[in-house]
Amino acid sequence: MRIRALVIRIVRQFLHDKRSMALLIVAPLLVLSLMYLVFNGDTYEPKIGTVQLPEAVSQTLGENGADVTAYDSEAEAEEALAEREVDAIIRLDGAAPAVKLEGSDPARNRAVMAAVQKAMQAQQGPGGSPAGAAQAPVIEYLHGSEDMSSFDNFGPVLIGLFAFFFVFLIAGVSFLKERTSGTLERLLATPLRRWEIVAGYMIGFGIFTSIQAALIAGYTIGVLGSLMAGSFGCVLLIMLLLSLTALSFGTFLSAFANTEFQMIQFIPLVIVPQVFFSGLFDLESISPWLRWLSYITPLKYGADALRGVMIRGEGWSAIAPDIGVLLALTLVFMAANVLALRKHRKI
Amino acid sequence: MAAASEICVRARDVIRKFDDKKVLHDISLDVAKGGIFGLLGPSGSGKTTFVKLIAGIDEATSGQIEVLGTPMPKLAMMVRIGYMAQSDALYAELTAKENLEFFGALFGLRGSRLKQRMHEVMALVNLTDHMERSVGAYSGGMKRRLSLAIALLHEPEVLILDEPTVGIDPVLRKSIWDELQSLSRQGTTILVTTHVMDEADKCDRLGMLRDGRLIASGSPEELKSRTGSATIEEAFLYYGGARA
Incomplete structure (x- = not known):
């Protein structure tokens, strides 16, 4: 009561x-x-600047989720990096590619690295070692899904x-x-x-x-x-x-x-x-x-x-x-x- | 002193300490049934502390308080006591009607009885026309009157009013005092605190409190004649040691 x-x-x-x-x-x-x-937004597209990179490489980068801008000179690219117009620049140091990251945001760093790695795998893929191309792992989820x-x-x-x-x-x-x-x-x-x-x-x-x-x-x-x-x-x-x-x-x-x-x-x-x-x-x-x-x-x-x-x-x-x-x-x-x-x- | 059955409130050697500070010093006092008992004293003299002990909200550090022969605090006694606090304890978001319904229900009133009592007390404090208004829109005086109405709602045998007329205009103050007097004639014991000396004259008996001590008690006439004073204020000054 x-x-x-x-x-x-x-x-x-x-x-x-x-x-x-x-x-x-x-x-x-x-x-x-x-x-x-x-x-829930789309995954971040890293902006990558390239300096005199072969067209094929730039294209693979683009296919693997990067927003690629080509620069003519290294100085120009460095300036863009400093202005945070791009998250990273890639140039060829001899035969190996060299990546320079802006570096202040770990999430962006990871996005750049993921795109670069994917692109490199794709480059090696068809012509690379047979062992690498042979068996892609099968991925399964116990809980959740790829789209989670x-x-x-x-x-x-x-x-x-x-x-x-x-x-x-x-x-x-x-x-x-x-x-x-x-x-x-x-x-x-x-x-x-x-x-x-x-x-x-x-x-x-x-x-x-x-x-x-x-x-x-x-x-x-x-x-x-x-x-x-x-x-x-x-x-x-x-x-x-x-x-x-x-x-x-x-x-x-x-x-x-x-x-x-x-x-x-x-x-x-x-x-x-x-x-x-x-x-x-x-x-x-x-x-x-x-x-x-x-x-x-x-x-x-x-x-x-x-x-x-x-x-x-x-x-x-x-x-x-x-x-x-x-x-x-x-x-x-x-x-x-x-x-x-x-x-x-x-x- | 009056016979035990005639006594409404009996206080014996009441001490109340807050931490180490003594607010009430050995107060012993009898309040007879019926009539209006005024507790007179300046702000900070311990009036509110004392009436809270009688109302059963607070407990004495030592000493006894009995209301109608029952030692306080006791939950069952709350139904026989009506209490009006110094601050208007009302729910501002609710209408006057909703406030009355809430407190009425706490005292076990319901249905047509509750409705009837609500109208009676609101008529008494002259607020019938403002029943449906939100209390937040009430003036200070109206809130005071509504608090009084709530204290009267369950027809308590003992009515404890802590500074009931603060902020109420003189015309209304008079009508409230007339009402208190009529209630006391019907047998309700009324205990009222005040620091207004001219209100003290309207009480049947008075207790004077100063710095937590009961300095005098008796009817207003007794207190005045004993001290040879013309007014209660002078009597208070006499007992307070200002004119020893």
């Missing part, structure tokens, strides 16, 4: 507050769309991240406002119990975070066409649990902030590190003595499970441990919040 009153109030507040509604629903979709455009884009790889982590971040922020600030506006104290002068406050918040905000989770997942998979190997139901379940964790975490942390600004200050402390451990970056390259941190970040469990379902098509049994951890974290944060409210009223 009292929890229901609290839930109805939160829903009404939300419906009156168009801005928060937009932040919760529209913002993640917008950011995801931008990410999609950035990471970066977005397919990042997508599951990103939807988890956005669901987590926006819910954390809105729930945390709303709960904080309850304290700064004096309404929390007013609530404590009613028969409302501390656990009922926490439960009411979880349910009231839970309604909106569920809608958000469904929208984000549906949009990413249905509209943006992210790779989806497993079941949508599993994705929804993970998203919901991840949102609830963010909800309980945000409301709990707000107990340690006195103003909205202090709540924002938690972002670099508790959100940004989670991004590093979420799987956007390869965990293998993180120092082993720091790696244990990943086990206490809720986002990692959500992102792992989402990737498992969306990329590798894993089912319920594979994600159950992650779901379990998220559920446990939610309960721990909720209990901690009930305890934190003791600060305001002992009973």
Whole structure:
């Protein structure tokens, strides 16, 4: 009865507050769309300048994904390189080709090298050693495919991240406002119990975070066409649990902030590190003595499970441990919040 | 002192410390049932701290507080107490009606009973025409009145009002005091804090607080005659040691 009153109030507040509604629903979709455009674009075409290179070589370079510009003199090419008009210049040093890279962007360096290597293989191919031409390896994919884009790889982590971040922020600030506006104290002068406050918040905000989770997942998979190997139901379940964790975490942390600004200050402390451990970056390259941190970040469990379902098509049994951890974290944060409210009223 | 059954609030040797700072020093006080009890004192004297202990929001560091014979804080007692905080604890995004419905539901009011009470209290504070308006668009005085309406909603036996008339114009202030007096005649015990000395005259009994100490208590007439003062303000100065 009292929890229901609290839930109805939160829903009404939300419906009156168009801005928060937009932040919760529209913002993640917008950011995801931008990410999609950035990471799903065509592969970069390296711009290569050539200096007196045989026409055949230039042509093979062009066929292998390079944008080739021919220069008459080395000085001219060097100038173009310095002006960043080209990413690399190739000239013949005796019989062997010499490549000089602009070098400030590793991604472009790799693109140039890939194009050069492909071109050299193609040059050697027909007339080269028989062993090289004989057997091209057969390539198969256990998961994903040749067409898998970066977005397919990042997508599951990103939807988890956005669901987590926006819910954390809105729930945390709303709960904080309850304290700064004096309404929390007013609530404590009613028969409302501390656990009922926490439960009411979880349910009231839970309604909106569920809608958000469904929208984000549906949009990413249905509209943006992210790779989806497993079941949508599993994705929804993970998203919901991840949102609830963010909800309980945000409301709990707000107990340690006195103003909205202090709540924002938690972002670099508790959100940004989670991004590093979420799987956007390869965990293998993180120092082993720091790696244990990943086990206490809720986002990692959500992102792992989402990737498992969306990329590798894993089912319920594979994600159950992650779901379990998220559920446990939610309960721990909720209990901690009930305890934190003791600060305001002992009973 | 009055018999136990006649006592609404009984405080004994109440001390409240925040960290190491003592905000209330050994306060012992009885508030009789019915009537308006005024807690008079300047800002920072510990009025709000004291009424929060009585309302059961906060707990005394040592000493006892009983409301209607029950030691506080006690959750079950919240239904019998109406509390109006010093700051308007309202949800600005919601309409007055939605605020009332929320607090009403917390106190277990529902259906036609809730509707009836909502209209009664809103008529009382003269806000009936503004029922559907968003509280964010209310003036300071209107918010104060809505807070009062919410405190009255569940017909509490004990009404605790922390500076209820701050920012309210004199005409309305008078009508609110008339209303408090009529409520007290119907048997509600009203505990009100104020720093406005002329409001103190309207109370049946007074407690004077200064620097966390209860410096005097009694009816306004008693306090004035005992100190040979013409006004409550002079009496306060006398007890405060300014004219010893």
